[in-house]
Amino acid sequence: MKRPKKILIADDHKIFLEGLNLILSEFNHIQIVAECKNGKETIEAFKNIKIDIAIIDLNMNDYSGFDLIIKLKSIQPKCKIIVLSMVDDSSTISSLVNNYINAYVIKYGGKQELIEALNAIDQDIKYISPSLNLNQQNMEDDLSIRNVNHTIEKLTKRELEIIKLIALQMNSSQISEKLFLSFYTVKTHRKNILQKLELKNTAGLIDFANKHNLL
Amino acid sequence: MKRPKKILIADDHKIFLEGLNLILSEFNHIQIVAECKNGKETIEAFKNIKIDIAIIDLNMNDYSGFDLIIKLKSIQPKCKIIVLSMVDDSSTISSLVNNYINAYVIKYGGKQELIEALNAIDQDIKYISPSLNLNQQNMEDDLSIRNVNHTIEKLTKRELEIIKLIALQMNSSQISEKLFLSFYTVKTHRKNILQKLELKNTAGLIDFANKHNLL
DNA sequence: ATAAAAATACAACTTTGGAGGTATAGTGGC
DNA sequence: GCCACTATACCTCCAAAGTTGTATTTTTAT
Numbered sequence: 001m002k003r004p005k006k007i008l009i010a011d012d013h014k015i016f017l018e019g020l021n022l023i024l025s026e027f028n029h030i031q032i033v034a035e036c037k038n039g040k041e042t043i044e045a046f047k048n049i050k051i052d053i054a055i056i057d058l059n060m061n062d063y064s065g066f067d068l069i070i071k072l073k074s075i076q077p078k079c080k081i082i083v084l085s086m087v088d089d090s091s092t093i094s095s096l097v098n099n100y101i102n103a104y105v106i107k108y109g110g111k112q113e114l115i116e117a118l119n120a121i122d123q124d125i126k127y128i129s130p131s132l133n134l135n136q137q138n139m140e141d142d143l144s145i146r147n148v149n150h151t152i153e154k155l156t157k158r159e160l161e162i163i164k165l166i167a168l169q170m171n172s173s174q175i176s177e178k179l180f181l182s183f184y185t186v187k188t189h190r191k192n193i194l195q196k197l198e199l200k201n202t203a204g205l206i207d208f209a210n211k212h213n214l215l
Numbered sequence: 216m217k218r219p220k221k222i223l224i225a226d227d228h229k230i231f232l233e234g235l236n237l238i239l240s241e242f243n244h245i246q247i248v249a250e251c252k253n254g255k256e257t258i259e260a261f262k263n264i265k266i267d268i269a270i271i272d273l274n275m276n277d278y279s280g281f282d283l284i285i286k287l288k289s290i291q292p293k294c295k296i297i298v299l300s301m302v303d304d305s306s307t308i309s310s311l312v313n314n315y316i317n318a319y320v321i322k323y324g325g326k327q328e329l330i331e332a333l334n335a336i337d338q339d340i341k342y343i344s345p346s347l348n349l350n351q352q353n354m355e356d357d358l359s360i361r362n363v364n365h366t367i368e369k370l371t372k373r374e375l376e377i378i379k380l381i382a383l384q385m386n387s388s389q390i391s392e393k394l395f396l397s398f399y400t401v402k403t404h405r406k407n408i409l410q411k412l413e414l415k416n417t418a419g420l421i422d423f424a425n426k427h428n429l430l
Numbered sequence: 431a432t433a434a435a436a437a438t439a440c441a442a443c444t445t446t447g448g449a450g451g452t453a454t455a456g457t458g459g460c
Numbered sequence: 461g462c463c464a465c466t467a468t469a470c471c472t473c474c475a476a477a478g479t480t481g482t483a484t485t486t487t488t489a490t
Contacts, residue, residue, distance in 0.1 A: 050458095157466095158467065159466095166418050167418060168419075169419035171416070171445085171446065172446075181467090181468075182468070182470080184468085184469050184470050185469055187469095187470095188468075190447080191447095191448065200448095201447080201448075201476085202418045202421075203381050203382060203417045203420075204382075204383075205418075206417075206418045206421040206422050206425070207421050207425060207430070210421070215422070371435085371437080372436090374436095386475085386477090396437090396438075400438050400439060402478085403439075404437085404438095406477095406478070417477075
């Protein structure tokens with residue numbers, strides 16, 4: 001028997017949060033471990049609790065949905081994210097965001113769509129509300145995002161941390177001091193990063209990191 | 216006596232182009248050297264004629280205003296650019312674009328604003344339509360853009376070209392082959408680039424290039 | 431015509447990065 | 461308890477980047 005999925009839900013409308021809780025409580029393989037009513041709370045939760053799936057409202061008052069998702073992914077890269085949006089933000093949710101989220105559901109799509117999204121995620125398939133005019137094919141065509149997504153997800157927290165410091169023009173020995181690591185460890189991480197992302201050098205890495213908002 | 220400023224104007228509404236021509240012809244220190252009715256023509260003109268000031272409509276049918284400006288700046292980094300927009304695109308024209316343009320004038324501001332913009336440019340001052348809700352101070356606060364802008368303008372065409380190739384993960388010897396240059400020349404250019412932008416290494420360069428849309 | 435800027439080229443030297451290994455302790459999942 | 465993954469650490473070797481100089485040619489501005 002499977003371990004129940006640990007779920008975080010975040011929405012600044014309390015009523016909605018409660019409704020969502022009710023809907024999800026019908027499933028026994030699901031466990032709601034956090035309810036957050038703003039971006040700050042969500043980030044705190046991410047730092048303290050291991051989350052399998054996060055259901056995030058895009059329009060929260062303290063963070064832009066975009067920034068929030070990037071932040072969350074940097075804390076728990078493996079966490080799967082379902083974006084719940086009021087409206088058809090298909091243009092706002094550019095190809096960049098598509099690298100991070102696993103499902104995009106619009107609220108008026110109703111309960112059924114959310115359940116489908118959860119099932120899709122369980123099978124490692126991306127889900128986009130059929131109510132949206134752009135279909136999954138369009139999204140993938142965008143930049144053969146599917147593949148890139150998989151490579152990004154290979155990165156560990158430590159590796160993401162190091163990428164950020166490289167972008168700040170720090171060299172391996174400076175990074176090792178900053179993180180209280182051996183110089184050799186940092187070199188190993190850099191090597192692994194390049195290998196995972198199939199990149200040739202630091203220039204490529206920093207370009208990639210910018211294009212995929214890893215910084 | 217000053218050499219007359221060479222001006223390019225680009226707008227996909229022919230009527231507007233003609234009107235603009237009339238307005239500008241009142242000034243004798245100005246010489247209109249190109250009239251373009253789309254992005255493609257503008258780029259062609261930039262490749263063939265030296266332009267002092269380009270007055271560009273943001274909403275052209277073949278290029279997004281943003282991409283076009285980046286492109287033009289890469290051809291003639293020193294050219295000053297006045298953006299003419301139908302609407303108050305202040306959010307669209309994010310801090311990124313502010314690195315490139317020297318004036319932002321909305322069309323309903325009328326002839327007077329354009330003239331003021333031209334005068335400001337002559338004195339190397341940025342001009343933003345007073346009709347816009349964001350003032351110059353806001354824009355500069357954004358990221359102390361003014362300074363960065365000056366450093367970017369120090370870059371030559373060749374240097375910008377090389378930055379792009381570095382971002383493509385090419386090393387100096389590959390770049391030298393591609394551009395039919397000596398390996399040493401490429402190294403010299405890299406050295407000068409880092410010095411001009413006050414950067415420490417390639418990682419910093421590629422990060423900078425991304426943040427300021429040099430690629 | 432002349433001065434300034436840009437592009438070109440070279441060399442010696444130091445530091446850093448990247449490739450290819452190996453290895454061990456700790457964590458979390460099943 | 462076992463396996464996979466992560467993070468840690470070390471080593472060698474070679475390639476590349478970066479530093480500090482000098483210097484010539486070509487283009488552009490005035």
